[in-house]
Amino acid sequence: MTPRVAVAGASGYAGGEILRLLTSHPGTEIGAVTAHRSADRHLGDVQAQLPGLADRVLEETSARTLRGHDVVFLALPHGQSAPLARELEPDALVVDCGADFRLRDPADWKRFYGSEHAGTWPYGLPELPGQRAELRGASRIAVPGCYPTAVTLALFPAYAAGLVEPEAVVVAASGTSGAGPAPGQHLLGAEVMGSMTPYGVGGGHRHTPELTQNLSRVAGERVTVSFTPTLAPMPRGILATCSARLRPGAAAGACGDGGEEAVRAVFEAAYADEPFIRLLPPGRWPSTGAVLGSNTVQVQVAVDSEARRLICVSAIDNLTKGTAGGAVQSMNAALGLPEWLGLSTNGVAP
Ligand SMILES: NC(=O)C1=CN([C@@H]2O[C@H](COP(=O)(O)OP(=O)(O)OC[C@H]3O[C@@H](n4cnc5c(N)ncnc54)[C@H](OP(=O)(O)O)[C@@H]3O)[C@@H](O)[C@H]2O)C=CC1
Numbered sequence: 146m147t148p149r150v151a152v153a154g155a156s157g158y159a160g161g162e163i164l165r166l167l168t169s170h171p172g173t174e175i176g177a178v179t180a181h182r183s184a185d186r187h188l189g190d191v192q193a194q195l196p197g198l199a200d201r202v203l204e205e206t207s208a209r210t211l212r213g214h215d216v217v218f219l220a221l222p223h224g225q226s227a228p229l230a231r232e233l234e235p236d237a238l239v240v241d242c243g244a245d246f247r248l249r250d251p252a253d254w255k256r257f258y259g260s261e262h263a264g265t266w267p268y269g270l271p272e273l274p275g276q277r278a279e280l281r282g283a284s285r286i287a288v289p290g291c292y293p294t295a296v297t298l299a300l301f302p303a304y305a306a307g308l309v310e311p312e313a314v315v316v317a318a319s320g321t322s323g324a325g326p327a328p329g330q331h332l333l334g335a336e337v338m339g340s341m342t343p344y345g346v347g348g349g350h351r352h353t354p355e356l357t358q359n360l361s362r363v364a365g366e367r368v369t370v371s372f373t374p375t376l377a378p379m380p381r382g383i384l385a386t387c388s389a390r391l392r393p394g395a396a397a398g399a400c401g402d403g404g405e406e407a408v409r410a411v412f413e414a415a416y417a418d419e420p421f422i423r424l425l426p427p428g429r430w431p432s433t434g435a436v437l438g439s440n441t442v443q444v445q446v447a448v449d450s451e452a453r454r455l456i457c458v459s460a461i462d463n464l465t466k467g468t469a470g471g472a473v474q475s476m477n478a479a480l481g482l483p484e485w486l487g488l489s490t491n492g493v494a495p
């Protein structure tokens with residue numbers, strides 16, 4: 146039987162992107178679409194890019210409207226998912242795009258989100274080593290933050306192979322849709338266009354513990370991450386530039402003749418069976434424009450022999466692979482469907 150899918154937060158950026166993907170998903174049927182302030186409005190009033198669903202009426206977001214579905218996507222502000230999820234059927238698949246269930250350490254949650262920790266769900270990043278087994282048949286999934294998706298997928302092969310020291314430095318630029326449509330002064334077009342600025346500098350961004358959690362798990366030891374996010378004057382996309390010092394043994398090989406090929410071979414092997422990760426040919430670099438609207442992750446790696454550092458660069462669309470695409474991919478994995486169903490590797494360019 147075709148799974149019936151509800152989308153909570155259907156009036157938002159992430160909810161709208163989930164619906165865009167589900168309209169081309171051959172294995173699901175769209176059920177309730179819900180919202181908060183936009184409840185009772187037509188979807189066409191708030192998501193003009195979805196003409197096929199324009200006549201659907203947004204219902205209020207509540208357990209009553211979401212129950213009775215096989216799959217429920219929650220695309221709500223942080224903190225709203227946990228109380229709602231408790232009221233949903235235990236055997237429905239609930240996929241949360243918010244942060245409520247991503248972190249394992251309650252102290253991390255308290256420090257970065259300020260409230261009580263609601264728990265930890267299987268993490269919706271199928272490419273993370275060992276994660277597919279955890280997702281298959283799962284009834285609750287926590288979709289990663291957009292920066293953690295871009296950074297973890299760029300760096301995990303280096304940590305899995307023991308190539309680098311457990312201290313990474315990441316500078317990542319994101320399009321403004323990553324912040325949602327909240328009318329903060331700093332997101333006005335006049336403030337954002339033609340200008341770039343960092344934020345959350347000095348370990349203050351809430352994705353820092355998520356990055357540490359992911360990379361430490363792969364490395365088998367605690368990995369610290371110095372993470373600096375940057376707001377870029379574009380609607381969508383994340384470009385993450387990640388680096389880590391090569392371990393002395395690895396550096397000797399990686400910085401010598403043919404070393405970069407050996408490093409590439411590690412990444413090629415790690416990504417070999419991944420439908421959405423593309424290690425670019427030597428000399429080509431990831432660009433956000435090339436992955437727009439797709440579930441693709443572009444990656445490139447280089448060895449800086451002088452600094453003895455490994456550089457890994459990735460590009461994703463924050464709303465597709467960084468949220469809604471990752472959510473649909475994880476749903477597919479949980480339901481035992483091909484992971485690529487409803488998801489494209491082709492971007493929209495120029
Ligand atoms: N934007 C991105 O790139 C990413 C977002 N996410 C996560 O996805 C979630 C949604 O983000 P995004 O779509 O950007 O945010 P939006 O602000 O665009 O959408 C939020 C949605 O939640 C609804 N909503 C607002 N307040 C409440 C409330 N109190 N109770 C129930 N529903 C409410 C809104 O309804 P209405 O508009 O009708 O009031 C809207 O549908 C967040 O947790 C975010 O962190 C994750 C990764 C990346």
Ligand SMILES: CC(=O)N[C@@H](CCC(=O)OP(=O)(O)O)C(=O)O
Nearest residue numbers: 244290291292319320321323324
């Ligand atoms: C540009 C921008 O503001 N981006 C958001 C990240 C959005 C996201 O993926 O994260 P969550 O799901 O954890 O909110 C931020 O830095 O807060």
